[in-house]
Amino acid sequence: MGAPLQYFGEFLTTAIDTAQAGLPTYVERAQYHDVFLDNPVPYDSAFWQGHTTLLPPEAVQQALLDQQRQQRADSLFRPAAKATTTAPTQVEAKPGFRLLSRIRYGISAGAWPLGVPAAGLAVDYAPAGSGFRANGTAQVKAQGLTGWWSGEYLFDITDELAVRVATRHVFRQFSGDGWEAGLSYQRNLRPRHRPVFGRLGLAYTHQAVARSLGTFDNANGSFRVGGTTLKADEISLAVQSVTNAVQPKLGLGLELSRKIELVADLGYLLPLRTRTELQVQEESGFFYRAVRPRSSCPIPR
Template identity: 60%
Template sequence: MTNLIRCLLLGWLMLLAGQGWTQTTQVLRGQVIDAETHQPIPNAQVGVADNRIGTSTNADGRFALSVPAALQGERLEVALLGYRKYTRALPPLPASELRIELRISPAALGEVQVTGSVLGIVKEAIARIPRNYPTRPTQLTGFYRESDNDPAGQPRYLAEGLLLAFKESYKKRTAEGEIQIKQSRKVDLRPDRQPIRIDWAGGPFIAHWGDFVHRRSEFIDPAHFKDYDYRLAPGSTFQDRPVYVVTFGPKAGTHRADFEGRMYIEQDSYAFLGAEWHYTSAGLKNSVHAADSRALRVAYQFYAGRWHLKTVWWQTTAKLPVGPPLKYFGEFLTTAIDTAQTPRPAYIERAQYYDVFLRNTVAYDSAFWQGHTTLLPPAAVQKSLFDQQRQQQADSLFKPSDAGTDPQERKLSAFDRFLKRFSYGSHLGAWPLAVPAADLTVAYAPAGYGLQMQRAASVRAQDLTVFTQFEYQYALTRELALSLATQRLHRQFEGDGWEVGLSYQRNLTPHHRPLYGRAGLGYLRQTVALPLGTFDNPDSGLHMAGTHLGADELSARIQTVNDALRPSLGVGLELSHRFELVADASYLVPLRSKTQLQVNEKSGFFLFRTSSAVDLPAADVDLRVNDQPTTRLPWQQRPWLLTLGLRYRVR
């Protein structure tokens, strides 16, 4: 009986889910196929009202386009390079799925082998970029998707977002730009929920990185023309416009060309209408991120007298050092263009490189993008989404509210919460040390042993002693953090130290790029040591301050060990959501100080080497400064300490 109830409930849920898809109104659905082969055509551009709204077909040639009531009297256009543009009046909505056939566009040009004249076409297209592309800032509204497939071709995850992409004037060569993430969602489609991290940072920025015209990619960069061969392939049309199809690739014998592919240049205006290319072996080696293959496809659309970015398609495959192979796929689709004098987004609104959708906890919902144009997932992804949604709904009926959560996922979420509070940084500073010139001699003759050590050293006058610090912080609250740091001296002195304390940080500019006021209090211990060199140990039974030093070779140094409180004040400037530049001024309040002779084992297995220190004054240690017996070293610690550092937030 229980199984029967379960089946009936599952069937009821499937029926409800199916009704949820069919009840969507004012959505135009269709499939684009080749008129001769009747095979589906992916990545065809579908637009309404001169591309005021649009989308692209998925791997099955299907699309779904939300059409506002005000545009239902407009015309539908479907275009793809190599095919004749398809146009017709929009049918009354809602309507059944359209079947659209695209016909091959006849070739317009034959094969041309004269490289010089082809290069002239490319140069002319570059010269006309200010004439063909926006010369003032514009804003694109677009839909972004990324996913990763396992070796069997099944998607591991799906992440989607509604973006605003701010574009600078195309007169300026840049691959940078602001991105705002207006909405986003994710879904993890791994059936076993294996505890591996799937994280492709910076994906939404392909709206800028993939814009080869704006960034003047290498294959249209005059500085690299010498590395490429350019040829004219059989021509075609794009949106009923005749184009030059220019192929490019490395010249014979060169390894300096990173790309190979083809671009489409309109014959009348010399505008770049699109390109498709992949990285050469040299390009993969020169890439920041290692990969086995990387390919891109980019297209532009005409609007308000200029060409604007329409689509970016990006695919990367790589064998990772840890975890399964990566088969990343990302795409961006422009759904609206704002050509008004768009203000630059404020810092607080901008996405950063490490803002990825996979940290979004919004559950996958088929109605999430209601009212927005999206990219329709392929049939295999839709099936995975539906199966997972159906299983989650069934689990919620037959299990307690937290029983369906994998224990490993709960651990990972707790770990994520910990990492979100965790940061670390490196600092460079001037250690406050007054060092006069002096001559030192140190003699050590422990009673009862055969060791007779005598060493001389000169101290150079020094105004600046450099130290480096590595600091870890854990945020107790939004503004208060626990810190632990290690530090090391450089130049003629050596010495390690540590510090533990509390730091307070408050944002002074909450509506702009954060500028923090900083205050802290720490307890530190720092060693300042002068090396005295190495010497042979004639007595394998040597004991120093109760520690056995039996190695054949020993080293010695004379040092001060200082304990102090360290109150500090400073500022921090956020460079990005991950990085912060900090500067601090501190005052050292001395608590105690001691002078020591330290002896270390130099030979033997490094894991078992020991060291020992004798506090001065000591009967078996004779310290002289400028030939005068003393127990104090010539350098003195000053109170003021200045540091400059860079902090990194893990999350």
């Protein structure tokens, strides 16, 4: 590998221009190619009179010389090197750590268009062959938007392209869970300043939106719905709409620090399929399980 490299350097300046050159706007993420000041001036001998600049102090020079002599003396007693030499190997991170370094996560909140007129809902449900019966009502207020919050994970394929997976929960008078998966692309629009990212995304979305009709006692034993046996002491009913859609997105992101980024995205839903159904769900009992949408009782349109 050869003798160790000893390097000594100094930065010399006699002029710092604070009037014509702007101050760095984002010191935390200064890049190698950033230019803070480019204003060469003639050497000012009067300014540097009495300053030792080009050579290290004598004590430092003597210490470096003693160290070099000691290394040469030690090399005389080392065994002869083999004829074949190998290139120095670089210690690489384990594959698991490399993968973890590509994972990011975050939380978000927003609104979805959900145009619902004021209406009343009623259900009278009695599965065949069972003594269970549920008769419930609910009022729906008119609204145009519904709120949601989401937790998401991103896996970086490149510095700009990532795979995104998120879960979503709807709130206000409607509730429901969903998920989305797709690709997210972002590009730094200000490479020499605090990063501002232009963002593009495309995702496949599956979302359920439900209005509860109440919870009812089940004192008549077990019964079957869509091939699933329900045994809980309490059964809840809800009218549920399930939508599958494609969602393109466009947005901006602002880096607040090296680990925190604030983003705002605007998306447009392109529905592929929507179905309405009655969701029957266990609310108590030793085992808690829900009838999945494919096993629920559909309500004819």
